[in-house]
Amino acid sequence: MTIHTDWARLLHEECPEAFLKNIPRQKYGVGVIDGHLQLMCLHNKLPSWDSFIQYLFLKPIKTLFDAGCPRVVLCFDSYDNVPVYKNMTQLKRAGKTAQQVCVFDASQDLPKNIPDDPMLYLMNRNFKVKVIDMVCKRIPQMIELQGNQELIIDYKRVIQYNRQNKMIPVSMEDLKPMGESDVKFIRYVNLFGNALIHAIDGDYLAIALLYYAKYAEICSTNKIYIYRQLSSLKTKQSSSTAPPAKKLKLQQNDDGSGFNYQLAVKVVNTTSPYFDSDRKKIEKCWVDMQLLFATISQCVWQSLRSVGGRPINCNTMLPFTDGDAVYSAVFLMLCAGTDFSRGFPFIGPKRIWDALPLISATLLQITSNEISTTDDTSTDEDLSSLKQTQGKMIMDVVITKIYKCVYGNHLSGKVQSLQNMRDQILRSTLSNSTKAKLPTEDQAMTTIKNVLWVMEYWQTHNDVVKTPLDGSNGFVDCPTTRKITFSDLI
Numbered sequence: 001m002t003i004h005t006d007w008a009r010l011l012h013e014e015c016p017e018a019f020l021k022n023i024p025r026q027k028y029g030v031g032v033i034d035g036h037l038q039l040m041c042l043h044n045k046l047p048s049w050d051s052f053i054q055y056l057f058l059k060p061i062k063t064l065f066d067a068g069c070p071r072v073v074l075c076f077d078s079y080d081n082v083p084v085y086k087n088m089t090q091l092k093r094a095g096k097t098a099q100q101v102c103v104f105d106a107s108q109d110l111p112k113n114i115p116d117d118p119m120l121y122l123m124n125r126n127f128k129v130k131v132i133d134m135v136c137k138r139i140p141q142m143i144e145l146q147g148n149q150e151l152i153i154d155y156k157r158v159i160q161y162n163r164q165n166k167m168i169p170v171s172m173e174d175l176k177p178m179g180e181s182d183v184k185f186i187r188y189v190n191l192f193g194n195a196l197i198h199a200i201d202g203d204y205l206a207i208a209l210l211y212y213a214k215y216a217e218i219c220s221t222n223k224i225y226i227y228r229q230l231s232s233l234k235t236k237q238s239s240s241t242a243p244p245a246k247k248l249k250l251q252q253n254d255d256g257s258g259f260n261y262q263l264a265v266k267v268v269n270t271t272s273p274y275f276d277s278d279r280k281k282i283e284k285c286w287v288d289m290q291l292l293f294a295t296i297s298q299c300v301w302q303s304l305r306s307v308g309g310r311p312i313n314c315n316t317m318l319p320f321t322d323g324d325a326v327y328s329a330v331f332l333m334l335c336a337g338t339d340f341s342r343g344f345p346f347i348g349p350k351r352i353w354d355a356l357p358l359i360s361a362t363l364l365q366i367t368s369n370e371i372s373t374t375d376d377t378s379t380d381e382d383l384s385s386l387k388q389t390q391g392k393m394i395m396d397v398v399i400t401k402i403y404k405c406v407y408g409n410h411l412s413g414k415v416q417s418l419q420n421m422r423d424q425i426l427r428s429t430l431s432n433s434t435k436a437k438l439p440t441e442d443q444a445m446t447t448i449k450n451v452l453w454v455m456e457y458w459q460t461h462n463d464v465v466k467t468p469l470d471g472s473n474g475f476v477d478c479p480t481t482r483k484i485t486f487s488d489l490i
Contacts, residue, residue, distance in 0.1 A: 002202040003334065003337070003338055004333070004336035006336075007205070007206075007333050007336070007349050010350065010353055015291060015292060018287055018291040020285055020286045022286070023067045023225070023286055024286065026068075026225075028070075028195065029069070030069055030191070030192035030194075030195045031073070031196045031197075032072070032195060032196070032197050032198065032199070033061065033064070033073070033199070034075055034197075035075055035132070036075070036076050036181045037181075037201060038057060038060070039132065039135075040119075042119070042122060044114050044115065044116050050138070050142070052114060053142060054142070057074065057139055058143060060198050061074065061151070063198075065149055067196060070149060070150065071151070071152060072149075073185070073188050074139070074153050074154070075155075075185065076136070076153075076154070077180050078155055078179055080156065081179035082179035083340075083457065083464075083465065083467045084469075085453075085467055085473070086340065087483070087484050088340075088475075088486075100120050100123075101120055101123045102115070102117065102120045102121045102127070103124070104121060106126040110130050136153055136155055139151070140166060140167070140169070143161075145162060148162070148163075149163065152172070152188075154175070154181075154184050158171065159171060175187060175462060176462050177464075178462070179464070182203045183207065183458060185199070186207060186461040187461045187462045189211070189224060190222070193221065194224075195222070195224050196286070199227065200227070200229050200284075203338075203339075203458075205226060205228075206330050207458045208224045209293055210326075210327065210459050211224075211461075212290070212293040213293075213323040214459055216322055216323040220290070224290070227284060227285075227286055228287060229284055230283040230284060230285045293326055296326050297322035297326050299356065300325035300326070300329055301325065303357040306357060307361050313364075320368065324364055325360075327367060328364050330455065331367055331451060332352050332359075332363070334451040335347070335399070335447070335451060336349050340450055341450035341451055342443075342447055344399060344402075344447060345439060346403075347402050351406060354405065359398045359402065362398060363394075366394055367390075384470075387473075390448075390452070395417075395444045396416070400421050404421065407421075407428075407430070410428035410429070410430060418439070418444055422438050422439075422440070425438055440488070446487050447474065449473050449474035449487075450486070453475075471487040474487050476490055
């Protein structure tokens with residue numbers, strides 16, 4: 001799971017110019033590849049492990065070098081440093097396939113050939129770690145660096161290779177070990193400037209936007225372009241009007257980003273395992289995050305036209321900045337769900353975005369006092385108290401207003417809080433299933449705390465974040481199951 005997929009579609013509708021077919025001509029300082037996403041493209045049609053490395057790692061590395069990146073960073077998840085809160089997502093995924101995951105012990109060697117069901121093997125942590133270790137070992141041996149090109153592998157630690165020290169790598173000690181691949185790329189943008197990011201996960205969009213929101217002054221110099229699947233909000237054709245399915249075949253992407261089903265040019269053997277008439281060609285694009293940042297900030301300001309335009313920040317007594325606007329917009333994005341949090345029922349990206357004129361002014365005031373801006377003398381109790389106060393305001397003002405947009409016909413009078421709104425809905429004619437899914441105050445507060453923590457996590461670029469299990473971030477250790485869960489479930 002990543003941020004809700006409709007956010008990418010919605011942003012594409014708002015600013016199609018930010019979604020580019022080709023790599024923009026630019027002077028780049030670094031290219032970054034999410035190796036963990038490449039890993040999940042492991043396919044049994046690849047003839048060998050070396051072919052797997054060649055097509056899914058060396059090929060995209062070469063693409064970024066050819067685009068002008070003097071150095072390329074290959075990132076993998078380091079499980080020792082992944083936040084413990086992620087255990088919930090991992091256990092949920094494992095539970096769905098527990099009966100199918102292939103047995104593989106940590107003491108075993110990788111099989112000589114790629115297994116017939118590679119995805120079932122990759123669900124086994126021992127197997128996945130073995131594959132990552134093998135890739136990190138083989139790539140420096142297989143790659144041909146030219147001139148001053150550098151290869152950096154960011155796994156359990158950060159190792160740098162160049163043509164001179166290809167077999168004797170240099171450890172980049174200033175870069176601390178971090179867990180998930182998607183939070184690692186920003187530190188390379190900080191170090192080297194303009195970046196090409198080869199990663200289809202939607203989290204990268206939100207993380208890049210938060211980076212620009214925090215450091216808006218360098219938005220024009222540290223440009224970020226993210227390679228991902230092109231999405232749109234176009235409605236699906238009905239079965240009666242849809243064109244007949246075309247024959248497709250599985251083939252390797254030119255950029256090494258995995259396998260796609262492409263339109264067959266020659267006669268297709270429909271009995272081949274490569275054939276699948278139900279799959280469509282996947283279009284990819286490079287997202288100009290600088291332009292997307294500007295677009296989102298303008299959308300927020302336009303939504304405030306009815307209240308006189310850009311309001312004043314009560315903390316600074318100055319007008320809110322573009323960074324403030326985008327920070328508040330990313331908060332709303334995360335309210336539709338992340339790897340670490342549940343989405344609010346019945347209010348997906350479209351409904352949240354449509355409610356922007358009603359909530360922007362209030363949201364800006366509430367979220368301007370970010371948890372990350374508190375001074376170094378603040379105690380954990382201070383931070384917990386601030387989150388509680390901030391979360392209560394978001395719940396009763398922002399989230400309640402969005403629900404009011406959805407269920408306004410079932411509400412009467414002034415709705416002053418989420419509990420007040422919920423009480424009225426429970427007395428309405430809406431179905432019992434809808435009533436049962438409406439969040440309680442505890443559920444809403446937990447989700448808001450989760451989201452605030454995710455934003456703090458995604459703005460931590462060269463360190464690990466605190467992950468207390470006392471409920472301050474909406475996560476606790478269940479005394480019965482001894483597993484991490486949401487605090488409202490205890």
